[in-house]
Amino acid sequence: MAAVASATSTVPSLAKAVQELATNTSTTPERYILKESTGGKASELPYLDIPILDLSLLNSSSPEAEEELKRLRLAFSSCGYIQAINHGIDTSFIDEVHDVTRNFFSLPMEEKKKYARDADDIDGYGNDTVFSKNQTLDWNDRLYLNVKPENKRKMKVWPENPKNFRQVLVDLTDKLEKVNEILSKAMAKSLGLEEDCFLKQYGENIVSLTRFNLYPPCPTPDLVLSAKAHGDPSGLTYLIPDKEVEGLQVLKDDQWYKVPIVPNAINVNIGDQLEIMCNGIFKSPIHRVATNRERERMTIAVFFTPDPTSEIKPVEGLIDEKNPKLYRSIVDYTGNYFELFQKGERLVNALKI
Numbered sequence: 471m472a473a474v475a476s477a478t479s480t481v482p483s484l485a486k487a488v489q490e491l492a493t494n495t496s497t498t499p500e501r502y503i504l505k506e507s508t509g510g511k512a513s514e515l516p517y518l519d520i521p522i523l524d525l526s527l528l529n530s531s532s533p534e535a536e537e538e539l540k541r542l543r544l545a546f547s548s549c550g551y552i553q554a555i556n557h558g559i560d561t562s563f564i565d566e567v568h569d570v571t572r573n574f575f576s577l578p579m580e581e582k583k584k585y586a587r588d589a590d591d592i593d594g595y596g597n598d599t600v601f602s603k604n605q606t607l608d609w610n611d612r613l614y615l616n617v618k619p620e621n622k623r624k625m626k627v628w629p630e631n632p633k634n635f636r637q638v639l640v641d642l643t644d645k646l647e648k649v650n651e652i653l654s655k656a657m658a659k660s661l662g663l664e665e666d667c668f669l670k671q672y673g674e675n676i677v678s679l680t681r682f683n684l685y686p687p688c689p690t691p692d693l694v695l696s697a698k699a700h701g702d703p704s705g706l707t708y709l710i711p712d713k714e715v716e717g718l719q720v721l722k723d724d725q726w727y728k729v730p731i732v733p734n735a736i737n738v739n740i741g742d743q744l745e746i747m748c749n750g751i752f753k754s755p756i757h758r759v760a761t762n763r764e765r766e767r768m769t770i771a772v773f774f775t776p777d778p779t780s781e782i783k784p785v786e787g788l789i790d791e792k793n794p795k796l797y798r799s800i801v802d803y804t805g806n807y808f809e810l811f812q813k814g815e816r817l818v819n820a821l822k823i
């Protein structure tokens with residue numbers, strides 16, 4: 471699920487990867503079975519009409535730029551998601567990202583376990599962090615890596631196999647950081663604000679972490695989720711979706727919707743910290759990941775998050791007599807997020823005034 475945790479697991483991590491459990495195609499271990507219904511079969515849910523935004527226009531002075539900024543504002547304030555196209559990242563590079571992800575997860579288990587996360591850590595290869603005995607677990611294996619700032623990299627869990635893995639991850643982060651700058655400025659402009667106002671709140675050292683997700687087929691898809699409902703604790707989240715297999719679902723007006731796959735698009739969603747900075751104008755969407763009986767799914771989620779020492783608060787320019795401040799300020803949102811998440815609550819809501 472969500473971006474980051476300073477959480478420590480109170481129960482040792484699972485011995486078996488979901489990938490290993492998935493080789494038993496008839497039963498799902500009890501620990502993964504949801505106690506409440508998912509609200510209907512994934513295949514029967516409607517699609518969410520997520521606006522497709524041309525990022526090359528946002529960054530231009532063309533007459534269409536103004537129109538695209540309006541669409542950006544509308545998208546982020548209604549569903550909290552966009553499908554970003556013309557983002558400046560070549561299809562051949564996205565293919566390379568998919569290839570290194572697939573090649574890593576296809577390695578023999580002993581090889582992958584060389585990069586296993588420690589029980590009390592978040593970085594590395596593993597599965598759902600276990601906090602309590604009755605927690606329902608997510609049907610997912612993941613490789614979680616802090617990339618920025620550089621001194622937060624735990625190189626012992628950075629794969630050296632496939633050979634180009636590390637370089638691809640660093641390049642992906644650099645490319646998306648540029649996109650993040652363009653989008654953060656465009657978001658500010660779309661609200662009539664000074665263009666650096668969100669980026670400033672990221673502070674000295676922007677945090678970037680990547681989560682490589684593997685969602686193996688699941689024998690009981692209607693009873694199991696690959697990621698429980700959550701909002702991301704990030705500023706913005708960039709998801710490189712699987713090219714063929716859907717799974718992401720978004721909650722809007724109390725209804726779950728499927729997110730369609732748009733060729734070459736990157737899904738971008740508002741995280742909780744940007745919702746606070748925007749004083750609630752842009753919404754951090756609740757989303758989850760469904761399982762699939764037949765097909766494996768792989769995604770790559772890149773989170774950009776403010777420096778944990780930076781104070782996050784609603785931007786002054788959005789506050790006046792008619793529009794009061796709606797959230798209290800917070801330092802280290804991410805570090806405070808997980809405690810409430812485990813209780814089924816949201817920190818972003820707890821900060822509401």
Ligand SMILES: O=C(O)CCC(=O)C(=O)O
Nearest residue numbers: 471472473683718769771
């Ligand atoms: O894989 C997906 O579709 C979404 C993953 C996600 O929501 C997350 O990693 O926070």
Ligand SMILES: [Fe+2]
Nearest residue numbers: 471472701702
């Ligand atoms: Fe997420």
